[in-house]
Amino acid sequence: MTTTATPSYDALTATWLRLYRLGHLQSMASWDQAANMPPKGNTARGQALAEIAMLTHGMRTDPALKDHLARAKDEALSDAQRANLREIERNWFAANALPAELVERRALATSRCEYAWRTQRKANDWAGFAANLKSVLEVGREEARHLADRSGLSPYDALIDRFEPGMRGATIDRIFGEVKQWLPGMISRITARQASETTLAPQGPFDRAAQRALCERVMRVLQFDFDGGRLDVSSHPFSGGVPEDVRLTTRFRDDEFVQSLMGTIHETGHGRYEQNLPRELLGQPVAEARSMALHESQSLAFEMQVGCHPGFLGNIAPLIRDAFGDQPALATANLQRLLTRVQPGFIRVDADEVTYPAHVIMRYEIERGLIEGRYEVDDIPALWDEQMMTLLGVDTRGNFRDGPMQDVHWPEGLFGYFACYSLGAMYAAQWFATMRRQMPDLDAQISAGNLAPVFDWLRENIWLQGSRWTTDELAVRASGETLNPAHFKAHLEKRYLG
Amino acid sequence: MTTTATPSYDALTATWLRLYRLGHLQSMASWDQAANMPPKGNTARGQALAEIAMLTHGMRTDPALKDHLARAKDEALSDAQRANLREIERNWFAANALPAELVERRALATSRCEYAWRTQRKANDWAGFAANLKSVLEVGREEARHLADRSGLSPYDALIDRFEPGMRGATIDRIFGEVKQWLPGMISRITARQASETTLAPQGPFDRAAQRALCERVMRVLQFDFDGGRLDVSSHPFSGGVPEDVRLTTRFRDDEFVQSLMGTIHETGHGRYEQNLPRELLGQPVAEARSMALHESQSLAFEMQVGCHPGFLGNIAPLIRDAFGDQPALATANLQRLLTRVQPGFIRVDADEVTYPAHVIMRYEIERGLIEGRYEVDDIPALWDEQMMTLLGVDTRGNFRDGPMQDVHWPEGLFGYFACYSLGAMYAAQWFATMRRQMPDLDAQISAGNLAPVFDWLRENIWLQGSRWTTDELAVRASGETLNPAHFKAHLEKRYLG
Ligand SMILES: [Zn+2]
Ligand SMILES: [Zn+2]
Numbered sequence: 002m003t004t005t006a007t008p009s010y011d012a013l014t015a016t017w018l019r020l021y022r023l024g025h026l027q028s029m030a031s032w033d034q035a036a037n038m039p040p041k042g043n044t045a046r047g048q049a050l051a052e053i054a055m056l057t058h059g060m061r062t063d064p065a066l067k068d069h070l071a072r073a074k075d076e077a078l079s080d081a082q083r084a085n086l087r088e089i090e091r092n093w094f095a096a097n098a099l100p101a102e103l104v105e106r107r108a109l110a111t112s113r114c115e116y117a118w119r120t121q122r123k124a125n126d127w128a129g130f131a132a133n134l135k136s137v138l139e140v141g142r143e144e145a146r147h148l149a150d151r152s153g154l155s156p157y158d159a160l161i162d163r164f165e166p167g168m169r170g171a172t173i174d175r176i177f178g179e180v181k182q183w184l185p186g187m188i189s190r191i192t193a194r195q196a197s198e199t200t201l202a203p204q205g206p207f208d209r210a211a212q213r214a215l216c217e218r219v220m221r222v223l224q225f226d227f228d229g230g231r232l233d234v235s236s237h238p239f240s241g242g243v244p245e246d247v248r249l250t251t252r253f254r255d256d257e258f259v260q261s262l263m264g265t266i267h268e269t270g271h272g273r274y275e276q277n278l279p280r281e282l283l284g285q286p287v288a289e290a291r292s293m294a295l296h297e298s299q300s301l302a303f304e305m306q307v308g309c310h311p312g313f314l315g316n317i318a319p320l321i322r323d324a325f326g327d328q329p330a331l332a333t334a335n336l337q338r339l340l341t342r343v344q345p346g347f348i349r350v351d352a353d354e355v356t357y358p359a360h361v362i363m364r365y366e367i368e369r370g371l372i373e374g375r376y377e378v379d380d381i382p383a384l385w386d387e388q389m390m391t392l393l394g395v396d397t398r399g400n401f402r403d404g405p406m407q408d409v410h411w412p413e414g415l416f417g418y419f420a421c422y423s424l425g426a427m428y429a430a431q432w433f434a435t436m437r438r439q440m441p442d443l444d445a446q447i448s449a450g451n452l453a454p455v456f457d458w459l460r461e462n463i464w465l466q467g468s469r470w471t472t473d474e475l476a477v478r479a480s481g482e483t484l485n486p487a488h489f490k491a492h493l494e495k496r497y498l499g
Numbered sequence: 500m501t502t503t504a505t506p507s508y509d510a511l512t513a514t515w516l517r518l519y520r521l522g523h524l525q526s527m528a529s530w531d532q533a534a535n536m537p538p539k540g541n542t543a544r545g546q547a548l549a550e551i552a553m554l555t556h557g558m559r560t561d562p563a564l565k566d567h568l569a570r571a572k573d574e575a576l577s578d579a580q581r582a583n584l585r586e587i588e589r590n591w592f593a594a595n596a597l598p599a600e601l602v603e604r605r606a607l608a609t610s611r612c613e614y615a616w617r618t619q620r621k622a623n624d625w626a627g628f629a630a631n632l633k634s635v636l637e638v639g640r641e642e643a644r645h646l647a648d649r650s651g652l653s654p655y656d657a658l659i660d661r662f663e664p665g666m667r668g669a670t671i672d673r674i675f676g677e678v679k680q681w682l683p684g685m686i687s688r689i690t691a692r693q694a695s696e697t698t699l700a701p702q703g704p705f706d707r708a709a710q711r712a713l714c715e716r717v718m719r720v721l722q723f724d725f726d727g728g729r730l731d732v733s734s735h736p737f738s739g740g741v742p743e744d745v746r747l748t749t750r751f752r753d754d755e756f757v758q759s760l761m762g763t764i765h766e767t768g769h770g771r772y773e774q775n776l777p778r779e780l781l782g783q784p785v786a787e788a789r790s791m792a793l794h795e796s797q798s799l800a801f802e803m804q805v806g807c808h809p810g811f812l813g814n815i816a817p818l819i820r821d822a823f824g825d826q827p828a829l830a831t832a833n834l835q836r837l838l839t840r841v842q843p844g845f846i847r848v849d850a851d852e853v854t855y856p857a858h859v860i861m862r863y864e865i866e867r868g869l870i871e872g873r874y875e876v877d878d879i880p881a882l883w884d885e886q887m888m889t890l891l892g893v894d895t896r897g898n899f900r901d902g903p904m905q906d907v908h909w910p911e912g913l914f915g916y917f918a919c920y921s922l923g924a925m926y927a928a929q930w931f932a933t934m935r936r937q938m939p940d941l942d943a944q945i946s947a948g949n950l951a952p953v954f955d956w957l958r959e960n961i962w963l964q965g966s967r968w969t970t971d972e973l974a975v976r977a978s979g980e981t982l983n984p985a986h987f988k989a990h991l992e993k994r995y996l997g
């Protein structure tokens with residue numbers, strides 16, 4: 002064995018390479034669980050995944066790593082290695098920050114809450130749900146205090162930092178505060194304007210094999226690499242697998258194809274980010290996707306910026322008519338109206354891109370108050386009803402099922418996650434504003450069916466950067482500024498009021 | 500922690516339960532590699548599988564296990580626990596018997612030989628193949644000596660014992676010696692008798708979706724549990740997955756459906772064995788399938804004993820005609836003739852049940868001579884040509900591709916495996932002879948579409964026994980005697996000359 006000048010750094014990268022390879026098996030088993038597994042496999046699968054989770058947790062919490070982390074900082078590392086060390090330390094911190102006893106209590110509280118929620122939601126049983134959610138909130142607060150103590154961040158910031166490193170509640174407050182100023186007025190203006198429009202609903206049934214073939218055709222248009230990935234069916238669509246073998250899922254309904262198609266386009270954005278992460282340090286944390294908001298900025302770049310672009314729609318509309326036969330609702334102009342229809346509603350995941358931020362902002366404000374002790378679980382319904390009325394003019398009283406019980410995030414204790422969705426939408430708008438500044442003919446290119454300028458820009462500025470930079474650094478390098486919600490506002494104004 | 504009276508036994512079962520759970524991930528990743536994985540995933544998959552193989556090898560070779568094995572023998576164990584301990588020790592022995600350096604040389608030699616074989620076979624390049632096979636044989640002999648030294652068996656017996664515990668070359672010699680006495684004459688009589696028969700070949704194309712639906716229908720007839728398993732497509736059909744979630748594969752051709760259907764029935768036999776292994780000690784070696792020959796006795800029970808049974812065929816023929824439309828070749832009597840057509844040929848995997856043993860016997864005799872130093876690689880072609888002429892009347896001179904280069908077993912160093920195929924066919928005949936003795940109306944039941952007596956017998960006597968007994972004990976408990984090839988002979992005489 003040759004000795005190197007960076008023994009501690011090398012020991013760390015060797016451990017994280019092993020974790021990456023074992024993580025491959027975890028990813029594939031989880032994907033299979035959602036896409037293939039018959040019901041009787043579930044217990045054994047859960048036990049297998051728990052076994053390897055315990056094993057990799059043991060590797061991440063090996064006491065020797067702490068010394069290696071300390072010593073590696075004094076070793077002669079390149080800038081890229083130093084960035085990798087930063088990301089290794091983040092990953093190490095996530096595994097080592099919480100006492101095992103708290104991790105266990107958290108798992109118990111969230112799995113009990115999530116499991117009961119599946120039936121409680123259907124029964125609109127707020128009281129039953131609230132009882133379990135209180136336990137989840139309790140461990141969530143404890144978790145936040147622990148992470149805060151060890152990181153020096155405030156409790157809620159420490160929770161955000163798990164998903165969106167470097168992002169702070171103060172920044173989100175400022176950004177969401179701005180959005181709240183203009184969003185309700187913009188929604189009113191858009192819905193007033195759209196009130197006189199006639200939009201036809203496509204008439205099914207839509208053959209599932211034809212839907213699948215259409216989705217795959219559109220994925221090819223979006224340059225998804227089928228030699229390094231697949232599309233399959235699962236009840237909750239997601240992007241899984243590993244960068245070398247990306248597994249996207251969707252679901253099909255006989256009476257509707259738009260949701261599945263747009264969902265596939267969304268997941269394709271996640272998938273291409275993964276497929277184009279840097280290959281030099283593959284297996285190391287620095288080669289992984291930057292953050293949740295950045296990931297969502299890619300899926301929304303595909304779904305909203307490209308997918309709902311009139312020029313792009315003009316190019317895929319013939320593929321849609323080819324799949325299902327022609328009908329008036331499949332005319333390009335009608336599809337365009339359908340995809341840009343703004344309509345305040347109860348459900349976040351069904352929301353259009355204009356009303357979506359309202360759903361996120363209220364969740365963010367409520368969960369922040371919950372973690373910071375300003376609100377309790379019993380306050381949620383009143384806060385929910387008030388915010389839904391203020392931001393979207395929607396009356397949610399008594400409808401818990403389509404209100405605070407609609408998401409799995411809180412039952413799972415994922416406080417600090419919701420904001421990423423809208424931060425992602427804003428980053429996506431910022432990337433496209435930059436592209437248009439640099440390439441004034443971008444829209445003409447998209448309309449002409451040439452997506453290469455978009456993909457080249459994203460590959461160069463986002464995908465190939467992996468986790469080389471902090472998110473702020475990456476944003477400045479890519480667009481000249483950190484996250485600026487003005488681009489999102491301008492995007493909505495141009496598309497919906499232009 | 501409570502102390503138990505069996506601390507060493509408990510430590511061993513805890514380790515093997517962990518290995519079982521990690522093995523679940525290995526099985527599923529291997530299945531996915533064959534059934535789903537796009538080409539660019541291959542390197543990462545290989546690295547992930549190598550990583551977990553190294554990890555589980557480390558667990559199996561933990562020096563502490565040796566003491567536990569010694570001490571567990573003195574602990575107060577039930578008979579079932581003692582059987583489990585025996586199987587744990589077998590598994591431990593397999594992982595610990597060979598020095599790491601030899602394992603590595605073996606892996607290098609076999610992967611080089613197997614990789615080159617893929618192109619050499621197509622090119623009929625015996626000289627190129629022989630050069631690599633010599634290295635494989637060299638490590639194979641070394642492996643056999645090592646295993647012999649540590650087990651007290653003879654070198655070739657030590658190789659057999661890996662696949663067929665308790666089976667010895669002397670027993671196989673006796674059994675195959677008998678078969679060689681009557682087989683060539685029987686083949687002549689059958690082919691003479693069939694010479695006057697007219698058999699129609701079904702005319703394709705056969706829609707793949709219809710083939711798949713037919714296979715799944717027949718699997719349901721055979722009571723495969725789709726809540727605990729699946730059928731998918733891979734280029735080399737196999738039965739994979741885990742007992743709780745059995746993954747069978749097949750492959751479809753447009754111009755032919757019989758191979759795929761019969762292959763599926765074969766894999767369904769493997770699959771039902773796995774699905775019905777005992778559940779009490781699930782995760783422990785004693786709950787696993789007994790051996791390769793026993794496994795093959797189940798797949799051949801399904802494919803040959805049931806699948807080619809005229810009564811069973813009468814029941815699935817309408818499903819076949821339902822799948823592809825009627826044509827004269829799909830008449831039950833013609834299908835029956837098609838499936839019992841005996842025709843000496845070059846290729847083992849394409850052979851009918853009568854000529855199949857000839858292929859196995861000659862491979863067994865050649866590989867035994869190779870391991871025992873009586874033959875060298877350069878002797879193989881002459882031995883092959885002579886045996887093929889003697890046993891099957893087939894001239895193979897110069898045709899290495901369809902001769903000694905047709906199988907992957909030797910390139911992969913799997914000496915000791917081939918015999919299991921025919922031992923399995925003989926066990927299957929023995930099980931059915933026993934069933935008929937115990938249930939004189941068995942054939943009438945099968946013809947009436949009632950397979951429950953068959954499945955109940957197999958479940959009770961084979962499946963639920965797992966590895967509780969040695970193979971000889973299991974055979975005696977199930978059928979009153981150890982392996983007796985007379986039943987196989989009687990089966991062939993009845994079916995082909997009756
Ligand atoms: Zn997404
Ligand atoms: Zn088989």
